[in-house]
Amino acid sequence: MFASLPDAAGPQVAVTxxxxxxxxxxxxxxxxxxxxxxAVPSRTTAVSAAPRAPYCMMGVCFECLVEIDGVAxxxxxxxxxxxxxxxxxxxxxxxxxxx
Amino acid sequence: xxxCYDFAIIGAGPAGMAAAITAAELGLRTAVLDEQEAPGGxxxxxxxxxxxxxxxxxxILGDDYAAGLALVRAFRACSADYLPGSTVWQVEQPLxxxxxxxxxxxxxxxxxxxxxxxxxxxxxxxxxxxLPGVMTAGAAQIALKSAGAVPQGRVVLVGCGPLxxxxxxxxxxxxxxxxxxxxxxxxxxxxxxxRHLPSALMAPGHVGxxxxxxxxxxxxxxxxxxxxxxxxxxxxxRVQEVVVTHGGKDExxxxxxVLLHQGLVPNANLGWALRCEHGWNEAQRCFVxxxxxxxxxxxxxxxxxxxxxxxxGAHAAEQTGRLAALEAAHRLARIDRAERDARARAPxxxxxxxxxxxxxxxxxxxxxxRYVAPEQxxxxxxxxxxxxxxxxxxxxxxxxxxxxxxxxxxxCGMGPCxxxxxxxxVTELMAAARNVAPGDIGYYRIRPPxxxxxxxxxAALELE
Ligand code: FES
Numbered sequence: 001m002f003a004s005l006p007d008a009a010g011p012q013v014a015v016t017x018x019x020x021x022x023x024x025x026x027x028x029x030x031x032x033x034x035x036x037x038x039a040v041p042s043r044t045t046a047v048s049a050a051p052r053a054p055y056c057m058m059g060v061c062f063e064c065l066v067e068i069d070g071v072a073x074x075x076x077x078x079x080x081x082x083x084x085x086x087x088x089x090x091x092x093x094x095x096x097x098x099x
Numbered sequence: 100x101x102x103c104y105d106f107a108i109i110g111a112g113p114a115g116m117a118a119a120i121t122a123a124e125l126g127l128r129t130a131v132l133d134e135q136e137a138p139g140g141x142x143x144x145x146x147x148x149x150x151x152x153x154x155x156x157x158x159i160l161g162d163d164y165a166a167g168l169a170l171v172r173a174f175r176a177c178s179a180d181y182l183p184g185s186t187v188w189q190v191e192q193p194l195x196x197x198x199x200x201x202x203x204x205x206x207x208x209x210x211x212x213x214x215x216x217x218x219x220x221x222x223x224x225x226x227x228x229x230l231p232g233v234m235t236a237g238a239a240q241i242a243l244k245s246a247g248a249v250p251q252g253r254v255v256l257v258g259c260g261p262l263x264x265x266x267x268x269x270x271x272x273x274x275x276x277x278x279x280x281x282x283x284x285x286x287x288x289x290x291x292x293x294r295h296l297p298s299a300l301m302a303p304g305h306v307g308x309x310x311x312x313x314x315x316x317x318x319x320x321x322x323x324x325x326x327x328x329x330x331x332x333x334x335x336x337r338v339q340e341v342v343v344t345h346g347g348k349d350e351x352x353x354x355x356x357v358l359l360h361q362g363l364v365p366n367a368n369l370g371w372a373l374r375c376e377h378g379w380n381e382a383q384r385c386f387v388x389x390x391x392x393x394x395x396x397x398x399x400x401x402x403x404x405x406x407x408x409x410x411x412g413a414h415a416a417e418q419t420g421r422l423a424a425l426e427a428a429h430r431l432a433r434i435d436r437a438e439r440d441a442r443a444r445a446p447x448x449x450x451x452x453x454x455x456x457x458x459x460x461x462x463x464x465x466x467x468x469r470y471v472a473p474e475q476x477x478x479x480x481x482x483x484x485x486x487x488x489x490x491x492x493x494x495x496x497x498x499x500x501x502x503x504x505x506x507x508x509x510x511c512g513m514g515p516c517x518x519x520x521x522x523x524x525v526t527e528l529m530a531a532a533r534n535v536a537p538g539d540i541g542y543y544r545i546r547p548p549x550x551x552x553x554x555x556x557x558a559a560l561e562l563e
Contacts, residue, residue, distance in 0.1 A: 001232060001356060002248040005273060007155040027136075027148050028246035036248055041231040041336055047485045051336050053231030057238035058141055059134060059550075060219050060366065061482065062515040071553075077241075078186075080136055 001053075002035040015085040024081050031057055031064045031077035033087065042066055042076070042089050066090060104130045106427050107196055107209030108179075109187050109369065112140020113167070113413045114405025115215035116174035117420035118427075119181075125428040129179035130207055132198055134186050138174050140217050141237065142413045143167030145245040156247050159272040161265070163308075163413075164244075170417065182207075188548035190373060192400065197548075204556045211400050211427045214370055214388075215420060218363035218406035221385070223258060223470060224488070224524050226478050227332030228359065236266045236360035249275050252355030255341045257330055259284035260464040261309060263360040268312045271319055279322045279352055281343055283361065285467045286326050292462035299459035302452055306459070324350070329469070332357055361466040365407040368517060371545035375401060379538030382461045383410055384471065385523055386542055392447075393426035394419055402427065411454060418450035472527040480528065481521040483514020491525055495532040501541045502526060515551050518543040 004025065012023035015033050022037040031054040034042050041051030043065055054064035057077045064076040067088040076087070106122045108115045111133035122129040131138075139146045146167045149156050157165055174181075182200065189197040195208035220235045227233065236256065242248040249270060254277045256263055267277050299306050316323070329344040332354075341352045364385040370377065376397035377386040387409040394402040404423040405416035422443055429439040473480070476489025486509045494505040502518075502525050505511065511525060512518035518525075522543050530537040 001251060002242060003251045005153075005156060005159075005243075005247040005249060007153050007247065010152065025247050027145055028248070032242050032246035032248050035242060036246070045485060050229060050485070051231050052229060052482075053234075053337075055234050055238060055482075056219070057234070057241040058219065060516060060519045063482065065515075078134065 001038050001040050002032070004036060013081050013083050015081050015083075015087055017087045018089055028081050029057070029077050030066065030068060030074075030079045030081050030085065030087055033081050034064070034066070034076060034089075039089060102208070104128045104180075104207065104209040105431055105433075106130075106211050106213065106424070107132065107207060108213045108215055109133075109190075109196070110140065110215035110217055110405070110407070111135065111138040111174070111181065111183070112142060112215060112217045112405060112416065113170060114217070114407075114416040114420035114423075115140070115213070116170050117417040118213055118215060118404055118424040119179040120173050120177045121421045121424035122427060123177040123179045125424070125433050127424070127428055127431065127433060130182060130209065131179050132182045132185040132187055132196065132207070134184070136183050138171050138181065138183070139167055141241065143171060144241060146171055149244065153247060156243070159269055160244065161269060161272075167413070186550050187369065188550045188552055190369065191547070199550075199552065199556050202553075202556065204552065210431060211402070213394070213402045213404055213420075213423050213427065214396075214407060215403070215405045215416075215423075216366045216369055216407045217416075218410055219366040219519065220360055221362045221364045221466065221471070222520050222524050223359040223361050224473050224478055224480050224521075225257070225330050225332055225359070225470070226473070226475060227334065227338065229479055229482055230332055230334045230338040231336065232334065232338035232355060233332055233357045233359065236263050236358045239356075239358050240266055240269070243269065243273070249273050250356040250358070251275075253278050253353050254356045254358065255279050255281065255352055255354040256358050256360070257281040257283065257341065258360040258470075259466065260360050260362045261460060262363070263358075264309065264312045264316065266358065266360070267316055267321060271316065271321070276319065277321060278354070279324055279341075280316070281327055281330060281341065281352075282323060282325045283327060283330060283467055283470050284463065285465050288463050288465055292459050295459035295462055298455045302454070302456035305456040361470055362464055363406060363410045364523060365409065366519075367407060368519060368545050368549045370396070370403065370407065371542065372547045372549050373398060373401060375403075377542065379536065380409060382458070384466060384527075385410075386526075386538075392422070394423040395426065411457060414453040415450055418446040418453065421446040422450070468531070471524065472531045473524075480524045481511040481514065483516050483520070484510040484512075486511035486521070488524075488528055491528045492532050495529055499529075500533070501529060502543045503541075505529070506543075512543050517545060517549065
């Protein structure tokens with residue numbers, strides 16, 4: 001869905017998305033890694049299993065929830081990709097703490 | 100006991116950085132908490148890294164972005180304590196500011212607090228706006244600034260506002276030609292905006308820059324569809340097409356990525372959670388916290404600066420940050436009134452100049468009624484709980500006067516985003532359905548924590 005500009009060449013950070021390795025530039029968020037990897041939809045909704053993907057990239061919409069290093073429902077756009085990070089798209093991600 | 104700062108600033112965008120520089124200069128013990136890992140806010144996001152390592156990206160993003168480096172450097176050099184990666188989830192006197200950083204909840208005390216949490220994009224509830232591949236224009240800019248990532252395939256821009264044109268221009272510099280810009284601003288906007296032009300021309304550089312972007316996009320042959328009557332986004336697992344109605348006819352544009360934008364609104368949940376008074380700003384079509392010229396809120400120890408106090412743009416934000424810091428220093432008896440006023444002269448003058456552009460922009464890019472309050476009943480309004488425009492209208496028919504009563508019937512605004520994505524839409528929908536002013540409808544009652552917390556984090560909070 002997104003591609004790196006040629007000048008993004010240089011040292012890269014390798015993360016895995018559902019087991020597949022994706023190289024992203026340092027400073028990229030996990031949500032950016034999802035977009036670069038084409039890992040979209042990145043989740044489905046609890047209410048109707050509708051497909052979703054990162055929407056705002058700045059922490060306000062909560063559409064980018066994925067599992068990162070075993071911790072479920074993290075905001076991918078608020079986490080900087082780090083070497084070796086394991087990202088998993090959760091097939092059915094519920095809302096956080098339904099009250 | 101945790102130490103007590105004189106002045107805590109939440110947000111390290113232009114307003115927060117400028118406030119910190121001024122406050123530190125005046126000898127206030129100052130702390131700046133910010134969600135991001137580096138200073139700059141969304142507008143100057145990743146500016147240090149981009150300047151140092153990515154000259155092409157810097158050129159693509161343009162001069163206004165590059166200019167942010169000076170402020171970021173001055174901020175880095177000032178004596179304020181900078182706490183990056185810190186998400187504030189509650190502010191409560193006398194407990195202080197509760198925030199999480201690196202998986203732990205922490206607390207910071209301050210005598211005065213400045214909220215400088217910036218702006219977010221106004222929700223744009225179109226049919227199909229929840230489809231993957233549909234993002235905000237700002238999201239694409241963030242991907243470009245922080246990851247050097249640009250959208251691929253057929254890219255369509257939908258909405259109105261300077262940021263949409265700027266993004267189209269930036270993408271063009273990056274060799275991404277958008278297929279079309281679909282303009283949803285209200286018809287007659289140009290006529291209504293025209294009377295604000297003389298004043299706008301006094302604002303340094305703004306009008307000329309806008310016209311230059313439009314001319315370059317025209318020369319590049321980017322199609323612009325004006326005066327559209329409706330926009331719908333279709334697709335299954337991802338967005339596939341944009342259906343634009345104009346002149347009573349449907350035009351179908353194939354699309355892989357659709358970027359939406361209809362202006363900015365204050366990123367306001369913290370102010371609401373603190374129960375600061377807000378009022379409806381009709382020109383900006385959003386609620387803004389009630390403040391005086393120094394950013395003083397209705398609650399004495401809090402101030403607002405920058406776009407979270409009403410959209411004014413980065414340059415204005417910087418000036419309001421300075422003014423807020425001067426007032427804080429005055430209230431903390433660090434400077435007297437005469438010194439405050441003398442030091443305020445320059446920022447006040449600059450603020451006045453930069454604000455001259457706003458009436459023109461607000462009239463020219465006023466979002467159309469149907470894009471802030473969808474007419475079709477099945478359009479999703481609350482992305483988290485999938486409540487629709489029809490759901491909201493039904494609660495009005497049941498007699499609900501405002502958003503908080505509505506919540507008794509529909510799970511709208513109760514998901515993890517805490518109404519950030521639906522709050523203004525709900526206010527506008529209920530106002531239209533009841534035929535009253537949005538200000539009389541009001542907004543959701545926001546309760547802390549304003550960001551969801553992992554349970555373990557709370558347990559780790561050290562309360563001495
Ligand atoms: S994409 Fe909106 S919160 Fe992450």
